[in-house]
Amino acid sequence: MMSQNQLYSYKAELAFIMPAKNEERYISEAIESFLYSKNENHKLVIIDDFSTDRTVDIAIQYQKDNPTRIIFKRNTISGKVNALNLGIKLINASFYKFIDADDILEISFWTYFETIKESQKSHTNAINIARDDLTFISKWTMPSLNQIKYKSYIENITLLPKASWTFFHDDIKGLFPIPKGMPYEDIWFSFYIFFNDIKIINSSNGHYRYRQHDSQTFGNTNDISEEKILFRFKRVMHAIQIISGTKYFYIYSHEIQYAENIAKFMIGDISIYSFYSTTRFDTFLKHLILRDYKSLYLFIRRFLWNVRNLRSLK
Numbered sequence: 001m002m003s004q005n006q007l008y009s010y011k012a013e014l015a016f017i018m019p020a021k022n023e024e025r026y027i028s029e030a031i032e033s034f035l036y037s038k039n040e041n042h043k044l045v046i047i048d049d050f051s052t053d054r055t056v057d058i059a060i061q062y063q064k065d066n067p068t069r070i071i072f073k074r075n076t077i078s079g080k081v082n083a084l085n086l087g088i089k090l091i092n093a094s095f096y097k098f099i100d101a102d103d104i105l106e107i108s109f110w111t112y113f114e115t116i117k118e119s120q121k122s123h124t125n126a127i128n129i130a131r132d133d134l135t136f137i138s139k140w141t142m143p144s145l146n147q148i149k150y151k152s153y154i155e156n157i158t159l160l161p162k163a164s165w166t167f168f169h170d171d172i173k174g175l176f177p178i179p180k181g182m183p184y185e186d187i188w189f190s191f192y193i194f195f196n197d198i199k200i201i202n203s204s205n206g207h208y209r210y211r212q213h214d215s216q217t218f219g220n221t222n223d224i225s226e227e228k229i230l231f232r233f234k235r236v237m238h239a240i241q242i243i244s245g246t247k248y249f250y251i252y253s254h255e256i257q258y259a260e261n262i263a264k265f266m267i268g269d270i271s272i273y274s275f276y277s278t279t280r281f282d283t284f285l286k287h288l289i290l291r292d293y294k295s296l297y298l299f300i301r302r303f304l305w306n307v308r309n310l311r312s313l314k
Helices: 027-035 055-065 080-090 108-119 185-195 226-244 250-266 272-276 279-288 294-313
Strands: 010-020 042-048 070-074 091-098 122-130 136-140 165-168 200-211
Touching: 010 027, 010 080, 010 108, 027 042, 027 055, 042 055, 042 080, 042 091, 055 070, 070 080, 080 091, 080 185, 091 108, 108 122, 108 200, 136 200
Parallel strands: 010 042, 010 091, 042 070, 122 200
Antiparallel strands: 091 165, 122 136, 122 165
16 A cells, blocks of 8 residues: 655646556557647656667657656556556655556547546546557446446446546555566455545546557457457456455455366367357357456456445444
8 A cells, every 4th residue: 555654756636657568569658648738737747668679769769859848758668557666656646547558548538637636546548449540449338336236337447447547646655566476457446445445426428548559468459369368357356366365355265266167178178179169158158248358247246235234234
């Protein structure tokens, strides 16, 4: 948990934390979308994650051209989660947003931020999914979270992508550091928000453009090849193992085991394609929705709703 006495190197009204690894093709557009705002109290923290291309050179040049707006640091330990943990330790802000170096902020975000600022609460917004050239494909809308009970949301949960969030400072104090080795920071965000019963304001407008391209670590949203499916489920297994070791979730070992068994099935000896034509596996795919990692959804749904029920009995 972040210490309230922590000494920060920088301060801002709005801080963007941007991990970057080998993003020389895209990072200029990402930074330019931030620089659309001329507010000196909006700052961008770029954490390079051991890039081997020109990412560092491009980021450093932007930092030199915008020394009061852009902060550049190199990651101390490899990995996006470690980059986020480092970025959050550097700056004390009223609001935080986590963005990727291959995406852009929509121009509409800056008007939307005025609403966020007035509310003094955490917000979520829809995401515009785009092709490599940033042409629009579709909109992914965050479910509404400002309900008295979250049952309808929990029953349809996929994950809560970090690009949708703009966090109010008071809501982020216990969110970091993300546990060491966590392969999906989105999973940790999901668990933390619901476990701590944080009230969120939701916008159905797309204020962020999420670029799809083949060099993405987990593959783009249309990539459901056997290689990517197995890769994703191995990461899910890793996340489940870390979650099961945290103090918050030890009493939910049954639910954790349930999710773990599904992941084990997917990365076991059974061939993806040999099962694909059968009714059983076809139905299995539809319910899991592999692109959304719904093996974990089943666990999260049970876990979070159980937490709500336990609280209501107190």
